[in-house]
Amino acid sequence: MKKIEGAVTAAKGFEAAGVAAGVKYKDRMDMAMIYSNEPCVAAGAFTQNIVKAAPVLYDKEIIDSKKKVKAVVVNSGIANACTGKEGFAYCEQSAKITKEALGFSEEVLVGSTGVIGMQLPMDKIEAGILALAKEKKEDVQSSTNAANAILTTDTRKKEIAFSFEIQGTEVKMGGMAKGSGMIHPNMCTMLSFVTTDANISGDTLQKALSEDVPDTYNMISVDGDTSTNDTVLVLANGLAGNAEICYGTEEYNQFKNVLHEINVYLAKEIAGDGEGATALFEVEVKGAKTEEDAKKIAKSVVCSDLTKTAIAGHDANWGRILCAMGYSGGVFTPENVNLSFVGCENTVIIMKDGDAVSYSEEEATKILSENPVKALIELNEGKGCATAWGCDLTHGYIEINADYRS
Amino acid sequence: MKKIEGAVTAAKGFEAAGVAAGVKYKDRMDMAMIYSNEPCVAAGAFTQNIVKAAPVLYDKEIIDSKKKVKAVVVNSGIANACTGKEGFAYCEQSAKITKEALGFSEEVLVGSTGVIGMQLPMDKIEAGILALAKEKKEDVQSSTNAANAILTTDTRKKEIAFSFEIQGTEVKMGGMAKGSGMIHPNMCTMLSFVTTDANISGDTLQKALSEDVPDTYNMISVDGDTSTNDTVLVLANGLAGNAEICYGTEEYNQFKNVLHEINVYLAKEIAGDGEGATALFEVEVKGAKTEEDAKKIAKSVVCSDLTKTAIAGHDANWGRILCAMGYSGGVFTPENVNLSFVGCENTVIIMKDGDAVSYSEEEATKILSENPVKALIELNEGKGCATAWGCDLTHGYIEINADYRS
Numbered sequence: 001m002k003k004i005e006g007a008v009t010a011a012k013g014f015e016a017a018g019v020a021a022g023v024k025y026k027d028r029m030d031m032a033m034i035y036s037n038e039p040c041v042a043a044g045a046f047t048q049n050i051v052k053a054a055p056v057l058y059d060k061e062i063i064d065s066k067k068k069v070k071a072v073v074v075n076s077g078i079a080n081a082c083t084g085k086e087g088f089a090y091c092e093q094s095a096k097i098t099k100e101a102l103g104f105s106e107e108v109l110v111g112s113t114g115v116i117g118m119q120l121p122m123d124k125i126e127a128g129i130l131a132l133a134k135e136k137k138e139d140v141q142s143s144t145n146a147a148n149a150i151l152t153t154d155t156r157k158k159e160i161a162f163s164f165e166i167q168g169t170e171v172k173m174g175g176m177a178k179g180s181g182m183i184h185p186n187m188c189t190m191l192s193f194v195t196t197d198a199n200i201s202g203d204t205l206q207k208a209l210s211e212d213v214p215d216t217y218n219m220i221s222v223d224g225d226t227s228t229n230d231t232v233l234v235l236a237n238g239l240a241g242n243a244e245i246c247y248g249t250e251e252y253n254q255f256k257n258v259l260h261e262i263n264v265y266l267a268k269e270i271a272g273d274g275e276g277a278t279a280l281f282e283v284e285v286k287g288a289k290t291e292e293d294a295k296k297i298a299k300s301v302v303c304s305d306l307t308k309t310a311i312a313g314h315d316a317n318w319g320r321i322l323c324a325m326g327y328s329g330g331v332f333t334p335e336n337v338n339l340s341f342v343g344c345e346n347t348v349i350i351m352k353d354g355d356a357v358s359y360s361e362e363e364a365t366k367i368l369s370e371n372p373v374k375a376l377i378e379l380n381e382g383k384g385c386a387t388a389w390g391c392d393l394t395h396g397y398i399e400i401n402a403d404y405r406s
Numbered sequence: 407m408k409k410i411e412g413a414v415t416a417a418k419g420f421e422a423a424g425v426a427a428g429v430k431y432k433d434r435m436d437m438a439m440i441y442s443n444e445p446c447v448a449a450g451a452f453t454q455n456i457v458k459a460a461p462v463l464y465d466k467e468i469i470d471s472k473k474k475v476k477a478v479v480v481n482s483g484i485a486n487a488c489t490g491k492e493g494f495a496y497c498e499q500s501a502k503i504t505k506e507a508l509g510f511s512e513e514v515l516v517g518s519t520g521v522i523g524m525q526l527p528m529d530k531i532e533a534g535i536l537a538l539a540k541e542k543k544e545d546v547q548s549s550t551n552a553a554n555a556i557l558t559t560d561t562r563k564k565e566i567a568f569s570f571e572i573q574g575t576e577v578k579m580g581g582m583a584k585g586s587g588m589i590h591p592n593m594c595t596m597l598s599f600v601t602t603d604a605n606i607s608g609d610t611l612q613k614a615l616s617e618d619v620p621d622t623y624n625m626i627s628v629d630g631d632t633s634t635n636d637t638v639l640v641l642a643n644g645l646a647g648n649a650e651i652c653y654g655t656e657e658y659n660q661f662k663n664v665l666h667e668i669n670v671y672l673a674k675e676i677a678g679d680g681e682g683a684t685a686l687f688e689v690e691v692k693g694a695k696t697e698e699d700a701k702k703i704a705k706s707v708v709c710s711d712l713t714k715t716a717i718a719g720h721d722a723n724w725g726r727i728l729c730a731m732g733y734s735g736g737v738f739t740p741e742n743v744n745l746s747f748v749g750c751e752n753t754v755i756i757m758k759d760g761d762a763v764s765y766s767e768e769e770a771t772k773i774l775s776e777n778p779v780k781a782l783i784e785l786n787e788g789k790g791c792a793t794a795w796g797c798d799l800t801h802g803y804i805e806i807n808a809d810y811r812s
Contacts, residue, residue: 051732051740082728082740084761116725117762181712223711224630225726226733305629305711306587306807313808319522320631322488326457327632334457334488355490356523395804401712402719402800 001258007159009143010174011197012239013037017135018145021128023121024077024114029149031125032074033098033132034193039068039106040235041202043209045217047230053081055110056231058091066202067107069235071098072193073129074111074150076178081116081228090120097126101133111191113152113178113229147176150191153400154180158269164258166251169242171198175262179270181222181401192217192232192266198255199238200245207247208256209234216263219295219388221303222274223397234259271302271389272372276396280372280389281311288384293330295386297377300328302390311373312392316341316364318350321375331381338378343367347376407664413565415549416580417603418645419443423541424551427534429527430483430520435555437531438480439504439538440599445474445512446641447608449615451623453636459487461516462637464497468513472608475641476510478599479535480517480556482584487522487634496526503532507539517597519558519584519635553582556597559806560586564675570664572657575648577604581668585676587628587807598623598638598672604661605644606651613653614662615640622669625701625794627709628680629803640665677708677795678778682802686778686795687717694790699736701792703783706734708796717779718798722747722770724756727781737787744784749773753782 009016014036018029044063046056062069073094080087095108112120136142147157161174175194200208209232217232245251272280283301288294301307304324310317318339325332335354340347341364348364349357367373373392415422420442424435450469452462468475479500486493501514518526542548553563567580581600606614615638623638651657678686689707694700707713710730716723724745731738741760746753747770754770755763773779779798 049729049732050738051728079725082725082757082762115723116729225710225712225729228725228729228732304631305803306631309804309807312804315808317521319485319488319634322457323455323522323631323634326455326634332456351488356488393804394808395801397711398715398718398799398801398804401715402721 001162001164001261004161004163004172006140006161007143007147007174007176008034008193008195009138010161011172011195013197013237014195015136015138016142016146017132017137018149019128019131019135021124023075023124029145030076031128031132032146032149033136034072034146034195035136036070036235036237038237038239039070040237041200041205042069042109043202043206043234045209045213045232047227049226049228051082051228053079053112053229054083054087054091055080055112056229057088059109059231062107062109069109070104070106071102072109072111072233073098074191075125076150076152077114078112078118078120079114079116079229080112080120083119086119090122093122094125094129097129101130109233111231113150113191116228150178152178152180153275154178154273156273158266160262160265162258162261164254166198166242166245166254169240171240171242172196173198173258173262175266177266177270179222180273181275194234194259194262196236197238197240198236198245199240199242200236200255204245204247204252205234205236208259212256212260212263216260216267219299219386220267220271221299221390222271224303268389271391274391275400276394277391278394279311279392281308281391282372282374282387282389283377284387285377285379286385287379287381289331289382291384291386293332294384296328296330297325297332298386298388300324301375302388305393308390308393311368312394314365314368316350316361316368332379333381336380338380340376341367342374342376343370407568407570407667410567410569410578412546412567413549413553413580413582414440414599414601415544416567417578417601419603419643420601421542421544422548422552423538423543424555425534425537425541427530427537429481429530435551436482437534437538438552438555439542440478440552440601441542442476442641442643444643444645445476446643447606447611448475448515449608449612449640451615451619451638453633455632455634457488457634459485459518459635460489460493460497461486461518462635463494465515465637468515474512475515476512477504477508478515478517478639479504480597481531482556482558483520484518484524484526485520485522485635486518486526489525492525496528499528500531500535503535507536515639517637519556519597522634556582556584558584558586559681560584560679562679564672566668566671568664568667570660572604572648572651572660575646577646577648578602579604579664579668581672583672583676585628586679587681600640600665600668602642603644603646604642604651605646605648606642606661610651610653610658611640611642614665618662618666618669622666622673625705625792626673626677627705627796628677630709674795677797680797681806682800683797684800685717685798687714687797688778688780688793688795689783690793691783691785692791693785693787695737695788697790697792699738700790702734702736703731703738704792704794706730707781708794711799714796714799717774718800720771720774722756722767722774738785739787742786744786746782747773748780748782749776
């Protein structure tokens with residue numbers, strides 16, 4: 001597996017574009033398109049929030065139908081959530097406009113992110129789609145434009161790509177994502193798009209995605225709020241020309257490893273670029289009775305407002321970590337716990353066998369001032385392990401969210 | 407039921423005191439005592455956090471033993487949590503010192519709140535107990551001193567008292583509490599102490615408390631963090647001279663009503679005085695399929711960082727409320743939802759039958775600038791209802807918590 005330049009256009013046959021359509025933001029790109037020259041199989045994972053945005057409902061129908069897909073159209077600024085039948089009709093219209101502009105009959109997936117409860121300005125969306133259809137290209141810059149256009153309060157684009165070999169044939173896979181606020185995915189994260197030229201069936205692609213989401217996007221949290229719009233989409237067009245990847249084979253594992261690397265990278269990028277965040281906060285739990293316990297405990301620690309503000313203050317207030325472990329719902333014995341902060345160069349042991357260890361506050365503060373900040377929790381009860389990712393909670397989060405709509 | 411002056415010393419035979427013992431804070435009262443001339447039956451409710459502070463473990467043993475109690479000793483500044491056997495021994499020592507100083511053989515309950523992981527300075531605790539034993543009186547000022555001494559980051563004392571009649575006999579009940587941070591009670595809240603001179607058995611008192619906690623302390627949240635120290639204690643010394651209150655009778659309901667009023671008042675005071683809070687945020691859910699659904703939905707809305715920051719910004723960003731309802735785990739149909747903000751004078755309807763209603767942003771902002779801020783959610787699915795209380799999330803919370811220990 002080799003990291004390569006680009007993202008959603010890295011794989012053969014994929015093009016992308018980003019344009020400024022003025023949906024809500026002014027003077028910046030706010031609509032993106034991914035396009036494949038060949039029809040793709042598609043896999044998706046969506047929010048488990050009861051209140052599902054129109055694009056989530058629309059995409060879910062298409063993914064479930066197993067129809068072939070040729071394009072994805074995304075806007076930022078308005079979420080198209082809590083918009084009723086009108087909002088759903090706008091998804092259908094966006095798909096229709098895209099198909100007509102590009103002259104194909106396969107399906108178009110849509111994505112939206114931004115303010116809940118506003119209707120999309122369809123005149124601007126239509127003009128945006130026509131511009132995207134003209135602009136789309138397979139170069140790196142076009143892929144980067146798309147990655148920038150899907151951002152909201154994010155401070156930086158999130159993209160990555162790899163090339164790897166399947167039985168001697170080169171296959172490429174790349175992805176982009178946006179996150180920042182309302183990030184506590186339960187099924188998958190805000191918006192993430194992965195493209196590959198691998199030859200793989202839709203069912204196998206869906207299995208690979210469904211198996212990987214619980215360990216990646218579902219293990220991050222910025223603010224505990226599970227969005228109405230969370231969506232991960234993976235498109236595969238088969239242009240690499242490898243023999244079809246079948247479930248359970250060595251090739252499947254190779255493919256899934258690369259998908260996992262991309263998903264973990266994008267998930268960590270989302271957590272580390274949470275609204276107002278100054279550091280990624282990584283919590284690794286080892287030695288839990290079960291993996292489920294490890295996940296509950298790791299996630300509870302990265303979700304705690306009190307641990308998050310302690311990280312913001314570079315303060316080794318470890319009692320808050322113990323507290324968040326204790327109400328996580330995960331089973332453990334406080335008397336068996338080891339806790340340490342792991343820095344780039346040094347590790348500071350804070351607790352050993354449930355007893356506080358005397359440590360240098362100065363050294364702890366130094367580690368807690370790095371980015372990322374990593375806590376290692378050893379429970380000494382079994383073999384369950386998990387890692388969760390969050391960020392610190394700062395004044396920036398309040399500034400962004402106390403007045404988001406204006 | 408009539409509101410009267412005072413709090414934990416309002417009921418006959420109860421004395422209290424607050425002193426500056428220098429446990430951790432300087433130049434302020436930080437130790438409190440409640441003392442009853444007659445032995446009391448006692449009821450308690452404690453944190454469900456796996457990591458339980460030493461005083462929680464100590465008090466739970468005494469409450470479970472059903473032994474009579476004569477005093478409660480509380481310190482603020484240090485939580486005596488994650489302190490192992492040494493911390494538990496300090497609870498035993500505190501009780502012993504109190505019994506010797508005051509010359510009785512009944513039990514002493516203890517309470518601590520503050521930083522997790524530090525050991526209590528027992529020399530200062532001992533001196534504090536001896537001072538409290540000298541200072542304790544039954545007047546209002548002594549009760550207020552105790553209410554002040556138990557505070558940490560709270561901005562104001564929380565106390566209330568009522569007198570009422572049971573079969574023609576006057577009975578009194580009063581309580582005090584502290585809250586502020588690490589507030590997301592799961593069984594009961596940070597620290598709350600209620601005294602009454604009612605004649606009631608320990609078992610009946612425990613039933614009354616256990617029935618009421620789920621609707622009061624367990625329905626508030628400041629930051630989603632369930633503390634290691636949450637404790638509610640109710641003491642009854644029988645000095646009112648009423649005929650014993652038996653479970654399930656009219657008199658039991660009268661008694662429980664007063665206990666409920668006190669618990670609701672203190673719970674709301676804790677929520678409204680959350681760390682950095684500028685407003686109490688009350689969410690009432692009506693018409694849910696079940697009470698359980700109503701509770702999940704109400705609590706999810708007051709716990710959402712995004713709704714809390716919107717309240718801080720006086721911003722009617724109602725999409726965040728729908729979003730928090732949607733991931734609550736409570737069942738409802740988005741198409742049936744009515745949502746409104748209820749002010750002192752006006753109500754603004756935001757959503758009717760699942761559709762956004764056009765409303766005056768100016769009027770909504772006015773209501774959202776009041777204290778408390780109230781949201782009414784009607785689900786139109788059944789008869790389940792519940793109310794939860796939280797507060798806004800402001801820069802103040804970050805300031806307090808990014809550097810709490812120093």
